[in-house]
Amino acid sequence: MDETPVVLVTGGAGYIGSHAVLALQDAGFPVVVFDNLSTGIRSAVPDGVPLIEGDIADTEHVAEVIRGFQVGAIMHFAGSIVVSESVEKPLKYYRNNTQNSLGLIETCVRLGVKHFIFSSTAAVYGEPEAYPIDEESPTRPINPYGQSKLMTEHMLRDASAAHGLNTGILRYFNVAGADPAGRAGQNTPAATHLIKVAVQAALGLRPAISVFGTDYDTPDGTCIRDYIHVSDLADAHVLALRHLVGKGGNLLVNCAYGRGFSVREVLKAVEKVIGRPLPVDDAPRRAGDPPALVAKADRIHGLLGWKPAHGSLEEMVETALAWERRSAEESKARRAS
Ligand SMILES: NC(=O)c1ccc[n+]([C@@H]2O[C@H](COP(=O)([O-])OP(=O)(O)OC[C@H]3O[C@@H](n4cnc5c(N)ncnc54)[C@H](O)[C@@H]3O)[C@@H](O)[C@H]2O)c1
Numbered sequence: 510m511d512e513t514p515v516v517l518v519t520g521g522a523g524y525i526g527s528h529a530v531l532a533l534q535d536a537g538f539p540v541v542v543f544d545n546l547s548t549g550i551r552s553a554v555p556d557g558v559p560l561i562e563g564d565i566a567d568t569e570h571v572a573e574v575i576r577g578f579q580v581g582a583i584m585h586f587a588g589s590i591v592v593s594e595s596v597e598k599p600l601k602y603y604r605n606n607t608q609n610s611l612g613l614i615e616t617c618v619r620l621g622v623k624h625f626i627f628s629s630t631a632a633v634y635g636e637p638e639a640y641p642i643d644e645e646s647p648t649r650p651i652n653p654y655g656q657s658k659l660m661t662e663h664m665l666r667d668a669s670a671a672h673g674l675n676t677g678i679l680r681y682f683n684v685a686g687a688d689p690a691g692r693a694g695q696n697t698p699a700a701t702h703l704i705k706v707a708v709q710a711a712l713g714l715r716p717a718i719s720v721f722g723t724d725y726d727t728p729d730g731t732c733i734r735d736y737i738h739v740s741d742l743a744d745a746h747v748l749a750l751r752h753l754v755g756k757g758g759n760l761l762v763n764c765a766y767g768r769g770f771s772v773r774e775v776l777k778a779v780e781k782v783i784g785r786p787l788p789v790d791d792a793p794r795r796a797g798d799p800p801a802l803v804a805k806a807d808r809i810h811g812l813l814g815w816k817p818a819h820g821s822l823e824e825m826v827e828t829a830l831a832w833e834r835r836s837a838e839e840s841k842a843r844r845a846s
């Protein structure tokens with residue numbers, strides 16, 4: 510058994526994928542990144558890691574890379590990720606998240622790649638009837654993004670049963686923060702994520718931050734989410750891969766800490782870190798947003814022995830802020846030269 514197979518990371522030039530690449534490297538796995546750079550950036554891929562620029566829709570290109578690098582495992586991060594956009598452009602999401610995943614899964618089965626780890630999402634749960642949400646909670650997505658991901662989960666489950674593919678389905682809750690050592694962060698300039706937008710507003714890179722919806726049925730009227738630090742999430746991927754390599758089979762886990770913060774609580778944490786008020790305005794609800802998503806996260810601890818190391822909201826804000834500040838300084842220096 511090859512205990513450290515070569516890992517093909519689709520979407521490895523993106524936010525979470527680039528942190529997973531670092532975690533894989535730190536753990537001694539050889540890595541290849543495959544990315545079309547639609548939202549990812551070249552510089553997010555560490556020196557020495559091959560970056561193959563291509564689209565996962567091009568299954569022959571993917572197959573060539575799998576053969577060429579003798580890939581033994583896939584971590585599939587590539588996808589379209591903005592919930593509200595998925596409501597406006599659902600077919601983009603079914604194409605990029607569902608159809609392109611189908612092509613990738615088929616290619617893996619055809620070429621005998623043994624392990625497949627998939628970036629799924631809390632959005633598969635829709636508007637849960639009970640909290641906290643465990644992995645057996647009903648999956649009834651309320652937006653095309655969540656639906657497009659759930660369909661991929663089903664394909665993986667069935668492909669595993671029929672073809673013996675080992676699968677790890679990781680349902681991420683809200684991912685935030687940046688590598689504490691400053692090696693990676695969230696680069697997407699048009700990112701829509703709350704903590705990213707808030708730290709950009711804190712640095713004056715945006716005029717203000719809007720609170721989308723203040724009339725939800727939650728204690729302060731704003732949406733509640735279970736935020737997870739991206740480096741803890743990246744570590745969970747390495748543990749999931751080791752689990753599949755060692756034991757085979759299938760894994761379905763929530764990736765979260767099991768506690769929720771409202772939008773207003775997050776903005777307060779940012780204000781505490783920067784030591785002054787943020788420019789905040791109240792705005793209408795955003796399409797496709799469920800009021801609350803908070804996980805039961807016992808399974809990931811039990812099955813993988815996962816021990817989060819960066820769980821405080823302050824650390825998520827601080828690392829995101831440090832990354833944003835550095836990126837802003839670097840682009841200022843580039844413009845000046
Ligand atoms: N960010 C979150 O809070 C969150 C939560 C749950 C699940 N996820 C999932 O995690 C994964 C990574 O998300 P992220 O936040 O890093 O997003 P991201 O946009 O930073 O990364 C996605 C990467 O995939 C690449 N890509 C997209 N389509 C591609 C294609 N057809 N072929 C090749 N490359 C392609 C992009 O260039 C980018 O580098 C996504 O699948 C997303 O659905 C993210």
Ligand SMILES: O=c1ccn([C@@H]2O[C@H](COP(=O)(O)OP(=O)(O)O[C@H]3O[C@H](CO)[C@@H](O)[C@H](O)[C@H]3O)[C@@H](O)[C@H]2O)c(=O)[nH]1
Nearest residue numbers: 590592630631632682683701702703706719720721732772
């Ligand atoms: O400028 C902003 C940005 C966000 N929000 C609110 O903050 C919460 C979190 O939003 P955001 O950070 O955009 O994340 P989500 O829409 O919850 O989606 C993220 O988390 C999901 C899992 O819970 C993943 O599936 C998605 O890919 C990922 O984008 C929501 O209530 C938003 O309405 C604001 O009020 N103002």
